[in-house]
Every structure is written in C-alpha cells, then in structure tokens.
Amino acid sequence: MQAIKRKKQQEKIIEGFFLVCAFVAVVSVLAITAFVFYNGLKPFISNSYPLWNFLSGVEWRPGSNMYGIFYMIVGSVFATLGAILIGVPIAILTAVFISEMAGSRVGKIIRFAVELLAGIPSVLYGVFGLGIIVPYVLKISPMAQGESLLSTILVLAIMILPTVVSISETSISVVPKAYREGSYALGASKIQTIFKVVLPAARSGIMTGVILGIGRAIGETMAVMLVCGNPIAGIPTSLFDQVRPLTTNIALEMGYASGVHQELLYSTGVVLFIFIMLINLIVNKLVKAKVGS
Amino acid sequence: MSKSLKKVLVSLLVGATVLTLAGCGSSGSTTATTSDAISGEINGGGSTSVLKVIDAAGSEFTALNPEVKFTYSGTGSSDGIKGAAAGTYSFGCASRDLKTEEKGSLTELVFAFDGIAVVVNPANTVSNLTTEQVAKIYMGEITNWSEVGGADAPIVVVSREDGSGTRGAFEELADFEEKLKPDATIKEGNGNVQSTVAGNENSIGYVSLTFVDKTVKAVDIDGVKATVDNVKNKTYKISRPFLAMYDKSKVDDATLAFLDFLMTKDGQAIVEEHGGISVL
Numbered sequence: 001m002q003a004i005k006r007k008k009q010q011e012k013i014i015e016g017f018f019l020v021c022a023f024v025a026v027v028s029v030l031a032i033t034a035f036v037f038y039n040g041l042k043p044f045i046s047n048s049y050p051l052w053n054f055l056s057g058v059e060w061r062p063g064s065n066m067y068g069i070f071y072m073i074v075g076s077v078f079a080t081l082g083a084i085l086i087g088v089p090i091a092i093l094t095a096v097f098i099s100e101m102a103g104s105r106v107g108k109i110i111r112f113a114v115e116l117l118a119g120i121p122s123v124l125y126g127v128f129g130l131g132i133i134v135p136y137v138l139k140i141s142p143m144a145q146g147e148s149l150l151s152t153i154l155v156l157a158i159m160i161l162p163t164v165v166s167i168s169e170t171s172i173s174v175v176p177k178a179y180r181e182g183s184y185a186l187g188a189s190k191i192q193t194i195f196k197v198v199l200p201a202a203r204s205g206i207m208t209g210v211i212l213g214i215g216r217a218i219g220e221t222m223a224v225m226l227v228c229g230n231p232i233a234g235i236p237t238s239l240f241d242q243v244r245p246l247t248t249n250i251a252l253e254m255g256y257a258s259g260v261h262q263e264l265l266y267s268t269g270v271v272l273f274i275f276i277m278l279i280n281l282i283v284n285k286l287v288k289a290k291v292g293s
Numbered sequence: 294m295s296k297s298l299k300k301v302l303v304s305l306l307v308g309a310t311v312l313t314l315a316g317c318g319s320s321g322s323t324t325a326t327t328s329d330a331i332s333g334e335i336n337g338g339g340s341t342s343v344l345k346v347i348d349a350a351g352s353e354f355t356a357l358n359p360e361v362k363f364t365y366s367g368t369g370s371s372d373g374i375k376g377a378a379a380g381t382y383s384f385g386c387a388s389r390d391l392k393t394e395e396k397g398s399l400t401e402l403v404f405a406f407d408g409i410a411v412v413v414n415p416a417n418t419v420s421n422l423t424t425e426q427v428a429k430i431y432m433g434e435i436t437n438w439s440e441v442g443g444a445d446a447p448i449v450v451v452s453r454e455d456g457s458g459t460r461g462a463f464e465e466l467a468d469f470e471e472k473l474k475p476d477a478t479i480k481e482g483n484g485n486v487q488s489t490v491a492g493n494e495n496s497i498g499y500v501s502l503t504f505v506d507k508t509v510k511a512v513d514i515d516g517v518k519a520t521v522d523n524v525k526n527k528t529y530k531i532s533r534p535f536l537a538m539y540d541k542s543k544v545d546d547a548t549l550a551f552l553d554f555l556m557t558k559d560g561q562a563i564v565e566e567h568g569g570i571s572v573l
Contacts, residue, residue: 062455063471135492144447144495147478225481230454233475242478252481255369256456 033273040270043263054267059233060249062261069268071235075149075243076275078236079224080217082153083160087217088210090157091164092199095206098165099172100194111169118162126226129155134227141240147229150239155223160213167212171205172198208286215279219272221247246272332360333547339373339386340458341482342407342501343535345567347386350560354551361547370458374399377538383548384539388458388501389465391536398540404555405535405569408502408524409463412487412509414494419443421513424530428467430497433474438495450477451489451498459483462533463499499531503567524570535569 044051049067057068094114098107133154138146175198183193199206229242230252236243250265250272257265337347344367351363368376370387374395377385388407391399411427413419419441422430429435430448439445452473453460464470478496480486483504490498491508498509502519505511511519514530523529537552554560561571 059475060455061471061473130488130492138493145449145478145493147489226485230479231476232455232473232479242476244479252454252479253456256371256454256458258371258375261456 036266036269036273039263040266040268043260043267048260049264054264055271058235060244061232062253062257062264065260067261067264068233069246069249069271071233072244072246072249072268073271074235075228076218076245076247076272078149079152079156079228079243079245080214082149082239083156083217084210084214086153087157087160087213088164091161091209091213092168092206094161094165095168095172096194096199099169100190100198114162114165117158118166121222122159122220123222123226125155125159126223129223129227137240143240145229145242147227147242148240149228149236149243151227152224152243152245153239155227156217156220159220159223160216163216164206164209164213167209168202168206171202171209174205175201204286204289208283211279211283211286215276215283218245218275218279219247221251224248225251246275330360331358331547331550333545334362334364335383335545335548335551336364336366337373337384337386337537337548338366338368338376338382340370340388340535341367342388342459342503343367343386343405343569345503346405346535346564346569349567350555350563351551353559353563354554357554358547358550361551363551369456370461371395371456374538378540380540380543383545384537384552387536387538389462389533389536391538398542399538400541400544401536401538402552402556403534403572404537404552404560405564405572406524406532407535407569408519408521408529408532409459409466409499410502410505410511410519411497411499411514411531412490412505412511413497414490415508415510416494417443417510419512420510421516423515424467427514428469431464431467431474431477432469432472433476446495449493449496450474451486451496452477452479453486453499454479454481459499459501463531466531466533503569521565521570532570 043049044054049065054067054069055073056070057066058071059066059068060072094110098110102110129151133151134146136146137148137151137154141148141150179197179201180193183197188196224245225248228245228248230244230248231242232244234241246268250268253261254265335351337351344365347365351365355361355363365386370389373382373385373387374391375385376382377399378395378397385399391401411422417438419438422441426435426441430441431450431452433450435441436448437445438448450473453463464473478489480489480498483500486498486500487504487506487509490496500509502511502521502524505519513519517523517529519529519531524532537555539548539552555564556572558573561573565571
C-alpha cells in the first residue's frame with residue numbers, strides 16, 4: 001500500500017514539474033504580448049502621436065516627429081507576396097520530387113540539403129544576399145543600387161523553402177496509396193496522378209506549409225535588413241525600389257531610440273504582431289478543417 | 294547517414310569553440326601584475342564608434358589588473374547614456390555631445406576626438422568635396438557625380454539608421470539635419486556602410502575615421518584630407534568628441550581606475566593606435 005502511495009505521490013510531483021514547464025511557454029507569450037502592446041499602444045492612448053498618422057504616413061523621420069509606417073506595411077506585404085510567388089512553386093515541386101519521383105538515395109540527399117538550409121542562421125542568408133544577389137540585381141536594375149524589393153524577395157524565397165518543402169512533403173506522403181493506385185487503374189499517367197489526385201488530396205497540409213512560410217517571410221529581420229535598403233520614405237512602385245519592412249524598422253533603431261520614438265517602434269511591433277496572429281488563426285482554421293474532412 | 298554526419302559536424306564545432314575560448318583565456322595571464330590590485334567587474338556599453346578604442350584599452354587594463362573583468366557592448370550612444378544613468382552599465386560611451394535632457398546626474402569625460410570620413414568607391418574619380426556639396430548630395434539636390442566633377446553617373450547615397458551617433462554627428466557637422474533624402478539606402482553600422490560603398494561604384498557613404506580601410510576612398514573635405522592630424526588641428530570640419538560618462542553615486546572604484554587609465558599617456562596611446570585622436 002505504502003509503496004503505491006509513494007509512487008502516486010512521485011507521479012504527482014513529476015506531473016507538477018511538467019505543468020510548470022508547460023507554463024513557461026504560456027507565461028512567455030502572455031508577457032511578450034502584454035509588454036509589446038502596453039508599450040506600443042501608449043503613444044496613441046496618451047495622444048503623443050495620432051494613430052491614423054502612424055498607420056497612413058509614408059515617411060519615417062523620428063527627428064522631425066514624422067512616424068509613418070504605411071510604406072513599410074506595403075513593403076512587408078509585397079516582399080512576402082513575392083517570396084511566396086517564387087518560393088512556393090519551387091518548394092511544392094521539390095516536395096513532389098522527393099516523395100513521388102526521386103529514388104530513396106537522391107531523395108535523402110535532397111531532404112538533407114533542405115534540412116541544412118533550415119539550420120543556416122538568417123544573418124548568413126543576409127550576407128549571402130548582400131554579397132551575391134544584390135550585385136546581380138544591380139546589373140539588371142535601372143536604379144543605381146542593388147538593394148531592392150527584388151533582392152529581398154529572392155532572399156526570402158530561399159528562406160521559406162525548408163518550411164514549405166518539409167510540411168508539403170509530409171502531407172504528400174500521407175496521401176493513401178489507394179488514391180494513386182486508383183488513378184493509375186483509370187489509365188492516368190504519373191504526372192496526371194500527381195497533379196489531379198495527390199496534390200489535391202494533400203491540399204490542406206500544403207496550405208499550412210504555405211501559411212507558415214508567409215509567417216516566416218513577414219517576420220524575417222536580419223537577412224532582410226542587409227538587402228532591402230531601408231529607405232526613410234516612399235511606397236515601392238517597382239521591383240527595383242528599396243523597401244523597409246516592419247521588422248527591420250524595429251531592429252535598425254531600437255538600440256538608439258528613446259521616448260516616443262521608442263514607443264512607436266513597439267507600435268510597429270504591434271502591427272507586426274497582429275499580422276502574425278492573423279496568420280496563426282488561419283493556420284489553426286486550416287488544421288481543423290483538415291482533421292474534420 | 295545524416296544523423297552521424299550531423300554528430301560529426303556538431304563535435305567539430307564544439308571542438309573549435311573550446312579551442313578558441315582556450316586561446317582567449319591564455320592571452321590575459323601573461324603580463325605581470327601591479328602591486329595594488331584592483332578588482333571587480335566593469336561592464337561598459339554604448340557607442341559602436343568607440344568600440345575598437347575601448348576594447349583595446351579594456352584588454353590592456355585587464356592585463357595590468359588581472360582581477361578585473363572587463364566587457365563593453367556596442368549598442369549605440371543613446372543606449373550607453375541610458376545605461377550609465379540607470380546603472381546597468383558601469384560606464385557608458387557616446388560619440389556625440391549629450392542632449393540636455395540626457396545629462397541628468399551624469400559625469401562626462403571627453404577621452405578622444407574622432408573624425409567622420411566621407412567615403413566613395415575607389416573607382417570614383419572625385420577626390421574633393423565641399424561640406425556644402427556633401428550636404429546637397431545627402432539632401433538630394435545633387436544627384437549625379439558629373440555635378441561635382443565626376444563621371445556621368447547617378448549618386449547612390451548611403452546613410453546610417455536614425456539615432457546612430459555617427460549619423461547624428463554627420464548631419465549636424467555637415468549641416469543638413471533631418472533633411473536626408475527619402476530614398477537614401479540605410480545601413481546598420483559603420484562596417485555595413487563601408488562594405489556597401491566598396492560594392493557599388495556610384496555610392497557615397499560616411500564612416501568613423503577609425504573604420505576607413507583600403508576597400509573605400511576617403512575624399513577631402515573643403516580641400517582638407519581626412520587625417521588624424523587634420524582633426525587634431527581642427528582644420529578638418531567633420532569631427533566630434535568621444536565621451537565616457539557615469540553616475541557618481543553608482544560608480545565603483547574599478548570603473549574609475551579604468552577611466553583614469555584611459556586618460557593617462559598609455560591610455561591615450563591606445564586611443565591613437567586605433568585611429569582616435571588624443572585629448573592630451
């Protein structure tokens with residue numbers, strides 16, 4: 001009896017320990033949210049800067065009390081869209097190749113390369129972008145500098161590959177074999193089977209990957225900071241225009257800022273936070289839909 | 294296969310790190326100690342422009358006083374001032390004069406002067422600019438190199454992030470405060486500006502004189518070369534002070550000893566060795 005009791009007690013203690021561990025994540029996310037929102041909403045509540053000017057302004061000159069982030073929102077959205085347009089098709093076709101076509105050895109090599117790509121620190125992507133991509137963009141650009149929306153898109157497109165590839169691959173490989181066999185039995189070719197049967201069946205998983213890729217692209221900071229140009233004003237109207245995404249605005253100036261300037265950098269964080277939360281909500285919806293079907 | 298390869302990579306990395314750390318550890322202990330031992334931890338922080346000078350002075354100081362631990366983090370002038378006032382840094386450094394609202398109860402110490410060099414790509418034929426031309430280029434009134442005697446090519450203006458001590462000092466000294474042209478490329482840190490200018494033939498940037506190397510060309514300002522001597526004799530216009538500051542009520546003896554050392558002949562020699570300009 002005693003032994004059983006002691007065992008139960010032990011179990012309770014261990015359970016409690018696990019609970020504490022689980023709370024670390026919960027407390028962190030609450031603390032970060034509270035901290036960012038508290039600081040970020042302060043300037044609008046205390047009326048030290050009007051919210052509308054902040055959201056619609058197209059010039060960021062802290063010294064002249066001009067804090068507009070609209071051009072940054074546009075920059076972030078364009079950069080992310082571009083990265084998705086280029087990166088997602090490549091990633092999906094890579095995933096298809098690994099799981100449907102490549103032999104086990106080639107597949108392993110490619111999968112290993114993709115895993116390595118995921119592990120490269122983002123600042124190295126930035127250095128690579130600055131050293132290789134920016135000079136090439138400069139060659140074809142009508143502008144005099146290579147730092148541009150295009151360079152940003154190209155770096156981000158490479159960076160989202162691992163996320164989209166691995167999630168797409170997983171969801172393609174769980175498509176039941178019977179689907180493919182059924183398709184072949186009807187006389188469909190391999191390519192037809194992949195595009196008409198396998199990919200539609202893996203659709204929701206692939207979408208999850210794409211949306212996580214969007215999250216990665218919109219939240220990326222270090223790599224982007226080196227290749228985007230970070231201008232202090234101007235909505236980008238061409239691929240060769242420079243952009244200043246929301247993330248780099250925070251990272252560039254947080255070390256130096258004080259007062260309202262610093263608070264409005266937190267506000268930039270709030271806007272970014274809302275974008276990321278929206279993306280997460282969509283992911284959750286999709287995952288639920290997947291379980292439901 | 295992949296797992297074992299990863300293991301090998303990880304162990305290699307760990308090995309390399311250990312070796313590097315071991316190398317760092319041994320360098321400090323070779324020098325003889327002084328009789329009156331100063332001990333404690335000094336953690337300074339602030340301007341990135343003073344980083345080279347303070348780091349060198351710090352390692353010399355810890356070599357003389359092995360009981361002292363010294364760190365300095367380059368986080369920017371404003372952060373250094375804030376940290377010194379809040380006591381999170383033993384001392385802060387700034388590469389610009391303090392604003393009145395920043396002064397508070399801080400004690401300031403000018404330990405060096407610095408020049409800001411205007412740099413262009415070595416391929417650029419322009420070698421002299423007036424302060425006014427520099428300002429006009431940065432304000433976007435001059436946009437082609439041919440307007441200042443160079444080739445017919447657009448000027449790519451590279452500047453620093455808002456709040457940077459170098460940018461503040463440069464805009465003030467060249468007299469175009471808050472008028473930077475909107476489409477200037479913004480780079481974080483002296484090093485990034487330098488590598489951007491080195492990589493683009495049509496660009497112009499500015500960096501601390503201590504950062505100029507062979508990858509870029511410093512242009513003369515108003516006919517005066519950007520050299521240490523010219524900053525010292527005040528003929529070179531774009532120059533500024535390097536400040537260290539601390540809160541008298543919070544400062545410890547080790548920090549004061551370090552700052553004293555910085556002002557000695559030996560300390561100033563280190564300042565000069567790293568491109569700063571001695572105040573003696």
